[in-house]
Amino acid sequence: MTSHLPSLLDEVLPAFDVAAKYSIRVQxxxxxxxRILQKGIPTGSITKILMALRKVPRLFRKETDxxxxxxxxxxxxxxxxxxxxxxxxxWKPVASIVPVESLEEFIAFERNGYCKxxxxxxxxxxxxxxxxLTTETRVISYGYAKERFxxxxxxxxxxxxLIRREILRKIKKEAxxxxx
Numbered sequence: 001m002t003s004h005l006p007s008l009l010d011e012v013l014p015a016f017d018v019a020a021k022y023s024i025r026v027q028x029x030x031x032x033x034x035r036i037l038q039k040g041i042p043t044g045s046i047t048k049i050l051m052a053l054r055k056v057p058r059l060f061r062k063e064t065d066x067x068x069x070x071x072x073x074x075x076x077x078x079x080x081x082x083x084x085x086x087x088x089x090x091w092k093p094v095a096s097i098v099p100v101e102s103l104e105e106f107i108a109f110e111r112n113g114y115c116k117x118x119x120x121x122x123x124x125x126x127x128x129x130x131x132x133l134t135t136e137t138r139v140i141s142y143g144y145a146k147e148r149f150x151x152x153x154x155x156x157x158x159x160x161x162l163i164r165r166e167i168l169r170k171i172k173k174e175a176x177x178x179x180x
Contacts, residue, residue: 008075008083009136012107013118016138017146018153020161023134024168028175030123030131034079035178037121041084042170047163074103074118085118089145091152112143119164121171133171135164 026033036042043051071084085106088097098114100106109116119137126132137160141149 005080007120007122007136008077008081009118009120009122009138012074012083012085012103012120013116013138013140016140017150018157019136019138020157020164021134021136022161022164022168023132024165024172025126026131026133026172026175027129028131028172028178029129030079030125032178033123033131033133033171033175036171036174037082041121041167042174044166044170046166050159050163070097070099071119072100072106074106079123081120081122083118083120085116087114087116089114089148090117090139091145091148110142113145115139115141115145115149121167133168135168137164 071086073082074085075081075083085100086097087100087106087109088095096114098109098111100109106116106118117137117139119135122134122136124132124134139149139153
């Protein structure tokens with residue numbers, strides 16, 4: 001009962017410089033898992049701590065108008081996959097985020113010195129009541145951003161992985177406890 005359909009992530013960000021993929025088995029139907037995803041991507045204590053640490057440099061800036069990391073929902077397929085994305089200069093102490101309002105705007109963006117990142121959550125049925133839930137994060141960098149982001153990625157990749165695995169565990173726990 002496994003699916004070999006192309007991923008929406010392949011449509012949104014087919015070319016990339018780095019990628020990281022994580023998966024977990026969930027004893028729940030695709031509909032239950034998707035219901036959890038519709039409420040938003042859950043965060044846990046690891047994610048909250050790491051994101052709080054990421055905000056520390058803001059304390060030393062005089063500017064108070066520093067946007068948070070804001071992922072935008074770019075594409076989704078009912079009970080199958082959600083893709084979110086963000087554009088910016090992630091390696092900076094206070095990341096410079098570029099607002100993106102649509103899938104078309106995200107796909108068209110290719111500015112020197114910036115990166116595009118996309119992450120999916122994909123549900124693949126394995127049996128009648130069990131699924132594989134996978135998340136993949138991809139990043140492409142443009143111009144001088146490539147070297148800067150790749151250095152940054154070497155430092156943050158393990159922490160990014162902690163966050164992604166925590167998200168998968170939280171979704172698994174919620175979906176397996178959800179009563180429909």
